[in-house]
Amino acid sequence: MSYDSIRARLNLHAVLPNLEDVVRDDPQMRALVSDVRVTVKFLVAGGPRAYVRFAGGVCTVGRGLGPGAEGPGAAGDPAGPSATPSVILSFASASHLNKMFDGTGSPIPLWGFSHLGFLKNEFTELSDRMAYYLAPTDELLAHPGYLAMNTLLTLNTAAFAVPVLLESDAECMPLRHALGSGTIVVKVLPDGPAVSLVCGDSGVLPVKGELTHPSALVLLRDLPTANAFLNGKLDMFAAAVTGDVQIWGHVKPVDAMALVLDRVAKYLTPAAEAGATPAPRPAPAT
Amino acid sequence: MDTYSFAKSQELFLRAAKVIPCGIPGHFGPAPLVPPTSYPFYAVTGSGAHFTDLDGNDFIDYMCAYGPMVIGYGNEVVEKAAEKQRRRGDLLGASSPLSVELAEKLVDMIPFAAWAFFAKNGGDVTTYATMVARAATGRPKIVAIEAGYHGVAGWMQGLGHHGVIAADVAEFVRIPWNDVAAFVRVLAENPGQIAGFIATPYHHPAFDDSELPDQGYWESIRELCDKHGVVLIVDDVRCGFRLSLRGSAEYFGFTPDLACYCKALANGYPISALLGREELKVAAAKVFYTGSYWYQAVPMAAAIACLDELVRLDAPSKMQDYGRALTGGMQRLADKHGYELKVTGVPSMPYLRLTDDPSLMLHQRFCSECTRRGAYFTSHHNWFMSCAHTQEDLDRTLAIVDDAFAALEQSPEGQGGS
Numbered sequence: 001m002s003y004d005s006i007r008a009r010l011n012l013h014a015v016l017p018n019l020e021d022v023v024r025d026d027p028q029m030r031a032l033v034s035d036v037r038v039t040v041k042f043l044v045a046g047g048p049r050a051y052v053r054f055a056g057g058v059c060t061v062g063r064g065l066g067p068g069a070e071g072p073g074a075a076g077d078p079a080g081p082s083a084t085p086s087v088i089l090s091f092a093s094a095s096h097l098n099k100m101f102d103g104t105g106s107p108i109p110l111w112g113f114s115h116l117g118f119l120k121n122e123f124t125e126l127s128d129r130m131a132y133y134l135a136p137t138d139e140l141l142a143h144p145g146y147l148a149m150n151t152l153l154t155l156n157t158a159a160f161a162v163p164v165l166l167e168s169d170a171e172c173m174p175l176r177h178a179l180g181s182g183t184i185v186v187k188v189l190p191d192g193p194a195v196s197l198v199c200g201d202s203g204v205l206p207v208k209g210e211l212t213h214p215s216a217l218v219l220l221r222d223l224p225t226a227n228a229f230l231n232g233k234l235d236m237f238a239a240a241v242t243g244d245v246q247i248w249g250h251v252k253p254v255d256a257m258a259l260v261l262d263r264v265a266k267y268l269t270p271a272a273e274a275g276a277t278p279a280p281r282p283a284p285a286t
Numbered sequence: 287m288d289t290y291s292f293a294k295s296q297e298l299f300l301r302a303a304k305v306i307p308c309g310i311p312g313h314f315g316p317a318p319l320v321p322p323t324s325y326p327f328y329a330v331t332g333s334g335a336h337f338t339d340l341d342g343n344d345f346i347d348y349m350c351a352y353g354p355m356v357i358g359y360g361n362e363v364v365e366k367a368a369e370k371q372r373r374r375g376d377l378l379g380a381s382s383p384l385s386v387e388l389a390e391k392l393v394d395m396i397p398f399a400a401w402a403f404f405a406k407n408g409g410d411v412t413t414y415a416t417m418v419a420r421a422a423t424g425r426p427k428i429v430a431i432e433a434g435y436h437g438v439a440g441w442m443q444g445l446g447h448h449g450v451i452a453a454d455v456a457e458f459v460r461i462p463w464n465d466v467a468a469f470v471r472v473l474a475e476n477p478g479q480i481a482g483f484i485a486t487p488y489h490h491p492a493f494d495d496s497e498l499p500d501q502g503y504w505e506s507i508r509e510l511c512d513k514h515g516v517v518l519i520v521d522d523v524r525c526g527f528r529l530s531l532r533g534s535a536e537y538f539g540f541t542p543d544l545a546c547y548c549k550a551l552a553n554g555y556p557i558s559a560l561l562g563r564e565e566l567k568v569a570a571a572k573v574f575y576t577g578s579y580w581y582q583a584v585p586m587a588a589a590i591a592c593l594d595e596l597v598r599l600d601a602p603s604k605m606q607d608y609g610r611a612l613t614g615g616m617q618r619l620a621d622k623h624g625y626e627l628k629v630t631g632v633p634s635m636p637y638l639r640l641t642d643d644p645s646l647m648l649h650q651r652f653c654s655e656c657t658r659r660g661a662y663f664t665s666h667h668n669w670f671m672s673c674a675h676t677q678e679d680l681d682r683t684l685a686i687v688d689d690a691f692a693a694l695e696q697s698p699e700g701q702g703g704s
Contacts, residue, residue, distance in 0.1 A: 170445075170452075171445055171446050172446060173446075174444060174445045174446045175446040177432075178446075182645075213645070214645060215644065215645045216645070217645075217647070235303055237299075237303050237308050237309045237315070237316070237317075238299070238300055238303045238309065240316055240317065240322050241296055241299050241300065241303075241309070241316050241322050241323070241327070242296070242300075242323075243321065243322075243323050246321055247320065247321075248320060248321070248645075248647045248650060249645040249646050249647050249650075250493070250645065250646055251317075251318065251320065251493060251666060252492075252493045256446075259446055259447065259448070260446075262448070
């Protein structure tokens, strides 16, 4: 699979789900979409698809086109009459989508023109907010609230990137068997955020939060430690010895997960280096 | 029972991490030790089956430096032979006569072998074995076992690991252990392409239970190798001389074409060996393979003395007996405390695991509690017995195990804490 295709999948399936957390945890953003009822669908020609649904003040991001029968390409309507109206953003290629996440390109709206105002205003503001939380500086990280959000979103991105890379990156694919069956939990102590990776025969499912009965546990001492760990600023070997990072349970799957995570930067770092944080910034051509 | 602390080890490690990648790279590093805060990182002295760490803690060593220590740290016979050669000269301007003596000794001990080639590490000779197989057959591919460990070169690690590229593994086919049908399939899919089959005498991967060969497994592999002209390589680096002094292939009743030795060969002195059949001697001679320190005479002197001692002590039997007494005693104690301790592999190299917790966290706590009391147990690798372990060591170890189980009972939910 091409570099752009993998990057597009990461943008849609690992970065985009952070919108859920931004809406939930940022009061300003929650208020912004509290009355919004719409599903934004991302459709890449010959590539990945994802949807972002807003309803009842809650944002839900998923793979595929999600519920809602409106528009070309929508598959069925499991949500029935309560399905939200849709706006479909089409992308000619993976590269086209990536340019939007880099803030240098615009999608082609295919359906739901009545919602273009939402895309141009609320959705763009929300996307910008997510981008802000994903572009840490030392100054921003000094604020506890920002530290918590950046840590949460980076943790989510890492977890959701694992299945994407196992499915698409040629060097990660051979690592799938090493993940085995079981649940890897990565948790920030004492009561910080957590993510779980449920590994099984059908693949790896990332879940926000801590599942019970993990087969492997990665414990990060506190939020600053977790943030440094996730942003590659921690001396992992020293951290393991001091107990800042603890690994319990099945070590082999954690090793494999770490190898996969080491590949994330190959796809998501260039945009960050260029000063454009990966985030959707739709600017309808109309 | 008092427990150890490791303040000096940790302090030195933090210094090390600044100037050495990983602080301590590889298998001696803290990564496989769970939790690292319960283990020593630096050993300063060793005697018999014990070593003392930087903090002054004494351990009964069940890792034996991951295998090389086989008749005791500082063994007098080996040290005397090494010292004698050291005075005469170690790495000189020409090869040592001891290389001939050592090769003759090994050829005498290992029934199938007609020649011996010396290097330093196990990985030197496993790679050399694959080159000899390719030279002998003119074919490119090598069949190995999934999760089988043969060292750290690119082909041994597999794609996805840092520094490994697709070309490193392109000519290596991995199949499951004990799966003769898979080997048949690979031979059929790659007609005239398979140069060698490499495996350990029994499957002893890290992180998983050990598996002995099924009845008839090696006979079938041997038969297939003969039928298809494939060189059968046994990686006896870890098992060598702990199962049989005639080689582990002999122990399991088959004859390889090439056999790799290292760990127990010289009781800690750096030397490895590839042994082979007469028919492969020319191919071995044609492969250019060498290293700056492969001609050191001191390790050869140590190896000769060590092999003599292994014979005198009937070492495999002694280690198997000790392993049986240790693991049997531990299983009885586990049972007494309400746990189930599974033992796999062979008694001289047992792999142990508490099955009560499939996540292994309980087992990790158990091993760390034992280590903090002076029995050096790691949780994800087979252990090693030596001829230096004594009845006193056994009694002390079992007392430690009893106390460690009691400690687990006192804090049953302690997993995840340090």
